[in-house]
Amino acid sequence: MSGRHALPSRRGSLYREIAKFGLVGLTGFVVNLAVFNLIRAVVHWQPVRASVVATACAVLGNYVGLRYFAYRNQDRDDGSGRRELGLFLFFSAVGLVIENGVLYATTYGFGWQGTLAYNVSKFLGIGIATLFRFWSYRTWVFRTAEGAPPRTVARGGPQEPVLQATWERT
Secondary structure, three states: OOHHHHHHHHHHHHHHHHHHHHHHHHHHHHHHHHHHHHHHHHOOOOHHHHHHHHHHHHHHHHHHHHHHHHOOOOOOOOOOOHHHHHHHHHHHHHHHHHHHHHHHHHHHHOOOOOHHHHHHHHHHHHHHHHHHHHHHHHHHHOOOOOOOOOOOOOOOOOOOOOOOOOOOOO
16 A cells, blocks of 8 residues: 555554554453462462562463464564564563562562552553563564565455455556
8 A cells, every 4th residue: 555545554553463462461461460469369479579470471371362363464584483482582581570670679679568569560560561572572573574564364265256456546
């Protein structure tokens, strides 16, 4: 698409990407907080240790959601997916450090203690780490192969011809 229709198309594509990323992220957010509070209530671990385990659980679920839902139509640079998984784990680890660094700073630096303080700190840390993850995943992990357009599904078959119309004015 070119001309005046190109910008709305790109913008719509970005909005869809953000929506899918957000849906996967919301699921990971719920898993993260649920596992964190469960570990804190049942095992009574220190907040940062419990948070690291909870974040790791959410990251595993998020990879599946991002790979097979949000970015499923992306051509892969590496057929085996090792590069993609390696980059995902690397950037997830950086996000884990950001998220749990906020919790560590508020707990041990500011002395904020208690369930509410821990959850507010987790919420803030997850928010900051999510911005980093969105940027890094779309820039480095789930990108199309160089020069290859994203895969699309062709509609139509022997009984239903595929029609393509051009609506541009010359």
